[in-house]
Amino acid sequence: MKIMIAKTAGFCMGVRRAVDIALDASNRIDEPIYSFGPLIHNPQVLSLLKEKGLAVIDQVPDKGSGTVIIRAHGVPPDKIKGLEKAGYNVIDATCPRVIKVQTIIKKHSSQGEAIIIVGDHDHPEVTGLLGYAGERKYVVDSLESMDNLPVFDKAIIVAQTTQNIHFFNRVKEWSNKRAPHYTIFNTICDSTEKRQAEASRLAESVDAVIVVGGFNSGNTRRLAEVAKEAGKPSFHVEDETGLDMSYLSEVESIGITAGASTPNWVINNIYRKIETLPYKKLKRWHHAVLSIQRILLMTNIYVAIGAGCLTYASSKLQGIDNNLSYIMIAFLYVLSMHTFNNLIETKADRYNNPDRAFFYQKNFFLMACLAVTAGGAGLLTAYTKGLIPFLILLAMSIMGGMYNLKLVPERFSLVNYRRIKDIPGSKTILIVLAWGVATSLFPVISAKGALNTSTFSVLIWAMGIVFVRTAFFDILDMQGDRIVGRETLPIFLGEQKTRALLKKLLVFLSVLPLLFGLFGLLPFSAAILFIVPVLLFLIIIANENRKLLPGFRLVFLVETGFVLIGMLAFLIFTFS
Ligand code: SF4
CATH class of the missing domain: 3.40.50.11270 (Rossmann fold)
Structure with missing residues (x-):
């Protein structure tokens, strides 16, 4: 679909x-x-x-x-x-665009000009604007009310930011004829207009349109009308519970749009629900593949396979051939930590990924057993490699467990950061460090007892890729994280800056293996690893353009990047 x-x-x-x-x-x-x-x-x-x-x-x-x-x-x-x-x-x-109108009004009213606002008398924005307008202020909502105004020696005309553009154009025509000396400022925000134009185009290219937003939201209702005017079935829903799943499973293409006050997490929940819709014309094997993908992601088995693949590549690039136990340790460690985190983060998941939150609530005992068993098995495997590897993994597991704990008591009120989680960007940084140690440092320390010339290159590249993965998922989860007060990197830096940073980093990571190859730090054939940063770059662009919304397909694609690293490493060492 x-x-x-x-x-x-x-x-x-x-x-x-x-x-x-x-x-x-x-x-x-x-x-x-x-x-x-x-x-x-x-x-x-x-x-x-x-x-x-x-x-x-x-x-x-x-x-x-x-x-x-x-x-x-x-x-x-x-x-x-x-x-x-x-x-x-x-x-x-x-809103800065409203402040701009307030500033125009304030400046011109202080110069003695009359202020004419084209807008709705009882709209809160207009009430606010009038407060900046001094004595001579007027609100007009029709051409008749313009006719009823006296002609001023000096006046400006501005618009409420959500005013209808067609009406404002008529007011402009009126002014050009009757009072050409008035100064006109088109202060209409183009956000509403663009949204309606896109809804209309979208409706023409799909079988059905879902319009998401409050039933009392005027701009959302207008979107539903626009979609209907295009002759397509349109469904105005407030959240995913209002979806007509039976009807939607019959259609081949669905368009989703939403009003200006609809949060991302509501749109994403709708998308996730439709994404898993058992589309009736889909082949049976395709249903089975989708179900397996979903289970692998929910249980974190796929992300752990990715960690195992990264460990395989890292250890081979550092000259460690006998690496099965390190692959197992990374697999078990990542499986345990991610499952543990999912178990305690169901509050944020209510917004970021309600499907996962429901899965973990429903299977709490089973998933807790999985987290504990995987963690214990990882430690046992590490112990077979010696005391030092065991202690390293134990320290990493304790760090992971302490992330959500209050380490500074309430009475130290001057300290803002009571938990590791409160430190801006801590989640992103900790995950990157943990993966870096588990996949790239742990094998070389355990197998050789010391770092070698390739370790630095492998560690930098692996941590860079994990950083992109984690920060990108943090961008997708920003609204839910903000709700629960989690300080991720995108919340600290802002979404645009984080996206720009990730794209630059991916360009750098795509050429890095080649550079390392030229300096003799890695085999020259490792340059083929550029495929993975390029894949992640394309996924981020597709997400930016709303071709891929947060859902299991997107997550599966990102995690597949890590499986790909293992496959590429296998090719490098099999055929070189
Ligand atoms: S529609 Fe949104 S962006 Fe435009 S002026 Fe209103 S609040 Fe600001």
């Missing part, structure tokens, strides 16, 4: 920023947090923010304490002053 996702689906920049600010504040600040008016028109996000302790206030009280977040629409400046005077700490999450 073909699934197409609109690039514009989900949070617009301003809403994303406001929700991120609110989630970060609720994770960071212990005192009460409020939003001034509902932060966003989406039931899941509002109930989540409530769960995180964010209450809503609509009025400025005389006295108060805590933090108030100003929502993306903005508010009049006197409200901000009033909140600060009452004793609140104010965090302004007004």
Whole structure:
């Protein structure tokens, strides 16, 4: 089945920023947090923010304490002053595009010009804009109301950012005829328009369209209308429970779009559900393959096979031929740690991967047994290699187990980082270190008792690839991680910067084996490993363009990169 996702689906920049600010504040600040008016028109996000302790206030009280977040629409400046005077700490999450309109209004009203706002009288954004407009301010929502205004000597016309562009163009025509000396600023945000245009194009190219978003969200309802106008069946759902699975399993292609206030995790959940849909025309063997892939990923067996393959390649490149026990140790260690983490991270998985969260809740005992057995078997195997290998693996296992534990007691209130998990980027860095040691250092220390000239090259390259894998998955899980307060690298650096970093790193990693070959640090034939960074680069680009959304296909492809490393190493050492 073909699934197409609109690039514009989900949070617009301003809403994303406001929700991120609110989630970060609720994770960071212990005192009460409020939003001034509902932060966003989406039931899941509002109930989540409530769960995180964010209450809503609509009025400025005389006295108060805590933090108030100003929502993306903005508010009049006197409200901000009033909140600060009452004793609140104010965090302004007004969308930068709205701030731009506020700034235009403030500048021109201070020069004595009349302010005409094309918008809806009772819209919160318009209420906020009026607060910057001084005495001569007017809101117009029809050409008649323009006719009723006096002609000013000096005036500007601006628009509410979500105003209908066709109406604003008519106001412009009116002004050019009747009051050509007025200055017109087109302050409409193109986000809504682009979203509707894409929904229309999407509907034309698929059999059915799913529109995701709150039933009370005006822009989401409009998207559903746009899809219907294209003559295709369209389903407006708030979450995956509203999907008509029976109907959808009959169609060959499905398009997904979503309103500006729909969070990624809701869109991803819809995608995951459709992705595993038993498409009726699919062949039986294909169903079986999909089920096996899913089980291998859920149980972390596939990621552990990847670790084993990386160990095979690393040890061969370091001249260790008798490497089966090291492959087993890396396999068992990664299987144990990843399963252990999945068992204790079901809260974040509720948003990032509800299918996995459900699987681990349902099979808690079984998966706990798997984690313990794999961990114990790994330690036993390490012990057969000597005391030092055993102690190294034990230390790595304890580090992994301590990640979520509170190491600094509450009474040391000056220390912000009580758990390793609280340190920005710690999850990404720890996974990379653990994989680097397990797959590249452990075999050479155990087998040879010392590092050799290839170790540095192998370790750098392997850790680079693991870093890309981990940071990329962290990007996909950003919203869920933010909800539970996990400090991953993309949350610390920002999504765009992390993506740019990963792409540059992959280019570097693709030429690195060749460079190592030229300097005699690795066999020249190791240059063929460039295939893996290139594959990961293509996956990241496909994800950026919404050709591959987070789901088991994407994860399976990324993990296959590690299996590929093992296969390429096998080719290098078999045919050279
Ligand atoms: S629609 Fe545009 S102006 Fe409004 S919050 Fe989103 S990005 Fe900002």
